[in-house]
Amino acid sequence: MPPPPNKFLDLITPFDNVRLDFEQNFSPYYRFHLSPDDPRPHGFIHPNTVSSMPWPPSVTIDHDAQTVTIASPPSPSSSSPAARTQHINRSIQQAIDSAIDADVFPHLRAQHSEPFLIPGARGPGPVHVERFAATLFGTATRGAHMTAFVRGSPQERGGLRIWVARRSRHLATYPGMLDSTVAGGVLYVYDMEMPPDVLPTPGDDEVERFELMGPDEVISRMEAGEFKPNVCPVMVDFLLRHGIVTPEEVGPGAYAEICSRLRRTLPVPLVPDQAE
Incomplete structure (x- = not known):
């Protein structure tokens, strides 16, 4: 018999609707990688977004592996850490600019928004995504x-x-x-x-x-x-x-579930470097 509905769980479920083992069972989403050298996904992108986004040539899509990866800079002279960061930011911004120009995603409202930091990106400089576009890339904000x-x-x-x-x-x-x-x-x-x-x-x-x-x-x-x-x-x-x-009001099981779901471990890195 299913548990009775709980109004507090109902209030948080729209924002915590990902399965607990999502990191291992992320289908149908594509993992978003900032570099071929960084195996950590920094976002999870819906397949409809993958197919609709006007990706620049610097982005590689592997449908079998379900990955969207920003390729390494094409020139050896662009291989410094600072140049790689610029390359990543430029690739993300090119995709957003093209999407806004073509009005591909209505929620962008055909306008730019302030930059949001992508936490966990390897330095030396910050990697950004525009605020309204962050949901398209599935990054932590x-x-x-x-x-x-x-x-x-x-x-x-x-x-x-x-x-x-x-x-x-x-x-x-x-x-x-x-x-x-x-x-x-x-x-x-x-x-x-x-x-x-x-x-x-x-x-x-x-x-x-x-x-x-x-x-x-x-x-x-x-x-x-x-x-x-x-x-x-x-x-x-x-x-x-x-x-x-209190636990007495909602039941101890529901109370524990609410507390744990409000403090989920995210499937993306939140610190600059967790390299093994």
């Missing part, structure tokens, strides 16, 4: 979410309330939805306890307003689909760490 909260609310579960941002209705992505107090692109999660008399105010046109909510209201509005989807695991993690959601 980093960003920050901060949840600001106020204590001293005995009527609320856990005795606290959370400052929730309402996104501007003019944003291209998730307009008008509820968001973390502060956020920006594995995520680093921060809490900030604020005194009751400090009120956050929008500093740009990306936030419409801030609302102070109790944990139960946050939970119900997440269930109602009012929150930007990737904020839900951040909020669930906050509720667990502050003892607001």
Whole structure:
């Protein structure tokens, strides 16, 4: 008999829907290699993306091995570590530029975005991929979410309330939805306890307003689909760490599963060099 549905597992599953043994059983995805000399995959690319991406000549695709690899620089004079890094960045950017020019992927919105570091790439310099294109290459990305909260609310579960941002209705992505107090692109999660008399105010046109909510209201509005989807695991993690959601409430088995799935080991390197 299958286990009963769990609302907290339902909230994190859209962002943790990869099988636990994905590193060994990654089909149908293609492993993305930054160099023939680096056996570590730095991303996993869907076959539809592999076939649609206008790859430059410097990228080699092996359909039998299911790999997409940036070839070594063609000239011996380009074999220095710095030159190899430039070659990798140039190859990635050429693919993105061609995809944007041809408007191949609608979510790129035919425009460029800020560079995101690909963690784990061997130096000496950083390897980047544009933010909106990072999902196409299946690379790890980093960003920050901060949840600001106020204590001293005995009527609320856990005795606290959370400052929730309402996104501007003019944003291209998730307009008008509820968001973390502060956020920006594995995520680093921060809490900030604020005194009751400090009120956050929008500093740009990306936030419409801030609302102070109790944990139960946050939970119900997440269930109602009012929150930007990737904020839900951040909020669930906050509720667990502050003892607001407990093993007794969700069941010890589900609680352990939620905790482990919020802290998965990723199948891509996160440090610059793990060479054997």
